[in-house]
Structure formats: C-alpha cells, structure tokens
Amino acid sequence: MLKVCVCISGGGTNLQAIMDAIDAQTITNTEIVKVISNNKNAYALERARKKGLDAVAVSPKDYENREKFHEAFLACVDSAQPDLVVLAGFLVILPPLMIKKYAGRIINIHPSLIPSFCGKGFYGLKVHEAALARGVKVTGATVHFVDEGTDTGPIILQKAVEVLPDDTPKILQQRVMEQAEWQILPKAINMIANGQIISSMEEKNI
Numbered sequence: 001m002l003k004v005c006v007c008i009s010g011g012g013t014n015l016q017a018i019m020d021a022i023d024a025q026t027i028t029n030t031e032i033v034k035v036i037s038n039n040k041n042a043y044a045l046e047r048a049r050k051k052g053l054d055a056v057a058v059s060p061k062d063y064e065n066r067e068k069f070h071e072a073f074l075a076c077v078d079s080a081q082p083d084l085v086v087l088a089g090f091l092v093i094l095p096p097l098m099i100k101k102y103a104g105r106i107i108n109i110h111p112s113l114i115p116s117f118c119g120k121g122f123y124g125l126k127v128h129e130a131a132l133a134r135g136v137k138v139t140g141a142t143v144h145f146v147d148e149g150t151d152t153g154p155i156i157l158q159k160a161v162e163v164l165p166d167d168t169p170k171i172l173q174q175r176v177m178e179q180a181e182w183q184i185l186p187k188a189i190n191m192i193a194n195g196q197i198i199s200s201m202e203e204k205n206i
C-alpha cells in the first residue's frame, strides 16, 4: 500500500478527484494517510473530513517566523510517514529540508504545459490569465516530481486542453481541471503505487 500525504490550500477539487479514484479503484494500492492545509478555512479540509480522513491545518500565521512554520510543517508530514507527498493545489513553497528528505517522493500538479506559464508567481488563476494574455491556442496541465526549483522537476504526465475564443480565466481553469488535472493526477499516483514510474531523483539519493 502506497501511503500518501496530500497537501492542499484551497477548494480541493484535485483532492476530491484522488479520493473518488481510490473509491472507484482507478487508483489501487493506495491509502491517504493525511491531508495537510496551510489554510484553516480551506474547503479541501472539509472534503477530507467528510471522508473520515486525518485532515489538519498548519498555518504560517500560527508561527513566529518562516523557519518555525517549516519545522512544524515538516514534523506534520513526518508524523504520517508517507511514501508519497502529493501537492494538490498547495500554494506554499516547501521547506528546502523537506525537498531533500523526500527527494523523488513529492509530486505536484501544475495547471499549464510546463515549461510554459510556470515558476515563481504562476499559480491558480494567474496561470490561465497569462495563457489567455499570450493568446495560446492549447494549454493543459502537468504532473511532475518536485525538486529545489519552482516547477522544474522531472515531468511525469502532461495533458493538452484546447483554448476557446470566448474563454475567461475561470472558464479555462475549469476546463483544464476537468479535462486534464482530475485525470492525470490520479493516473500518476496510480502509476507510482503500482511501480510503473521510478523516480530518477530517488535513485540518485541512494
């Protein structure tokens, strides 16, 4: 059984897609052992609790500085002893120590075709605003391993989505979620759980 810790910041539709895929057994050999939010009011926490999952908030607001928050966050992840950490709409930069400790065992979903519209400052709706401003005709989503950079780790899966003439950032965001994110994130987890992807990052660490 792959023990997964899911980190979220907001609505949690990607978390929902993972939970639904576990129920539908399109993800197998996988158990969500913890859900962590940096935001106490994230609706994703409610989604997780409704499922009976262990869901907690570790908010930077409760700590005197970033270092103390990082320590508490890492301790919370460690307490779940996960095999895999899934960033499913987690909008906080991870502690560098955590990236080292969990090298090859952290994945992230990003709402564009990396290397377009990614990196510092590109998150959530901002990604779709930038795609529309540039006038791209195709966008999509990417699941990748997390390294020390922002959205720079090895790519696992990508799926393209068409941009339509009357799209607003919100309409495009919804289409990218439905047609790409909610499909490729569960798929990547299932592939990892069933040994179909082996992270080269982890190998380097051995």
Ligand code: GAR
Pocket (backbone or CB within 6 Å): 008, 009, 010, 011, 012, 013, 014, 015, 044, 088, 089, 090, 091, 109, 110, 111, 122, 123, 124, 127, 177, 181
């Ligand atoms: C998703 O679109 C996800 O790709 C994005 O935040 C949204 C969270 O939605 N993540 C990033 O932008 C990371 N750079 P959700 O809470 O409904 O799953």
